[in-house]
Amino acid sequence: MRLPSTLAVAALSFSSACLAASWSFDDATLTVSSKGSGGDGGVKEKLSPNSPSSKAITLPAVDTLKIVLTATEGSTGKRPHQAFLTLQEPTTGLEESFPFSLKENGKGKVEVTQKDLPYQLLTSKSPLKASLILASFGSSTPYASHAFDLTLQLDTTAPPTAPTAPERYTPKPVINHIFKVQETSGPRVISFFFTIAVLAMLPVLFGAWALLGANVDHLGKAFGSAPIAHGLFLGSVLAMEGVFFMYYTSWNLFQMLPVAGVVGTVAYISGSRALTEVQERRMAGER
Structure with a gap:
C-alpha cells in the first residue's frame, strides 16, 4: 500500500527538480x-x-x-x-x-x-x-x-538611409608616381666654399711643418729604404681623395664602398711598413 504513495512523492520531487532547473x-x-x-x-x-x-x-x-x-x-x-x-x-x-x-x-x-x-x-x-x-x-x-x-x-519625412558599402579588397587602379630627379651632387655654392677653405689651409699646413721643424731631407732616405711602402702609402692617400671626389660627383654608395675598402686596405698595410721604416731611423738617432 505504501508503493503508490512513494511513487507519487518521487514524481512530485522529480517535477519540482525539473521546474527548478x-x-x-x-x-x-x-x-x-x-x-x-x-x-x-x-x-x-x-x-x-x-x-x-x-x-x-x-x-x-x-x-x-x-x-x-x-x-x-x-x-x-x-x-x-x-x-x-x-x-x-x-x-x-x-x-x-x-x-x-x-x-x-x-x-x-x-x-x-x-x-x-x-x-x-x-x-x-x-x-x-x-x-x-x-x-x-x-x-x-x-x-x-x-x-x-x-x-x-517609420518617419515619412526622414526615411532610413542605406549604409555605405563596406570596402572590398579588390584590385585598385594603377597609381603612377612621379618622383623628383635625385641630385647627383651638392649645391655648387657649398662645394665652391669648402674647396676654397681647403686650399686656403694648405699654406697654413706647410707653415706649421716649417715651424715645427719638418725634415724634408729624409724624404730621399725614406724612399731609398722602403720605396714600395712609402710609395703605396702616399698613393693610397691620394687615391682615397679621388674616391671621395668620384662619390661626390657621380658614384653612388655601392660603387664607392668596394673601391674605398681596397684603397683602405692598401693604406693600412703600406702605412704600417712605412712607419716601421720611420721607427728604425728614429732609433738610429736620425731626426
Whole structure:
C-alpha cells in the first residue's frame, strides 16, 4: 500500500527538480512611450513566458520600447549569464540582439528605439519577431521563446538611409608616381666654399711643418729604404681623395664602398711598413 504513495512523492520531487532547473521570467511588462512622458499615454502590455502576446506592438519613430522583467531560475529570482531581446526579420532571418541590464536578484530592463536598429530591420516589410532569451552556466534549461511581434512606424519625412558599402579588397587602379630627379651632387655654392677653405689651409699646413721643424731631407732616405711602402702609402692617400671626389660627383654608395675598402686596405698595410721604416731611423738617432 505504501508503493503508490512513494511513487507519487518521487514524481512530485522529480517535477519540482525539473521546474527548478529551468530559466524563465516573472512580472514582465512591455511599454512603448515617448521621451519625457514617464510611460503615460503609451502602450503597456504584460508578457507571459508561456505564450506570445496576441497584440501586435507598434514602435513609432520617436518612441522607446522598454521591457522590465525578473529573471528566475526555477522559482528564485536570479541574474542569468545571458539575457537578450532578439528582433528577427522573418523573411531573411537577419536578427539583432539587445542585452538586458540585470541586478543580482534578476530584475532587469532593456530599452530599444528605431535608432538602435540596423537598416535591414528598419526596411522590413513584415513585423519583426521579438524573442526573449535567458541562459546561464550549469545544467538549467535555457529559455528562448517568441514574445511578441513588433511593427515599425517609420518617419515619412526622414526615411532610413542605406549604409555605405563596406570596402572590398579588390584590385585598385594603377597609381603612377612621379618622383623628383635625385641630385647627383651638392649645391655648387657649398662645394665652391669648402674647396676654397681647403686650399686656403694648405699654406697654413706647410707653415706649421716649417715651424715645427719638418725634415724634408729624409724624404730621399725614406724612399731609398722602403720605396714600395712609402710609395703605396702616399698613393693610397691620394687615391682615397679621388674616391671621395668620384662619390661626390657621380658614384653612388655601392660603387664607392668596394673601391674605398681596397684603397683602405692598401693604406693600412703600406702605412704600417712605412712607419716601421720611420721607427728604425728614429732609433738610429736620425731626426
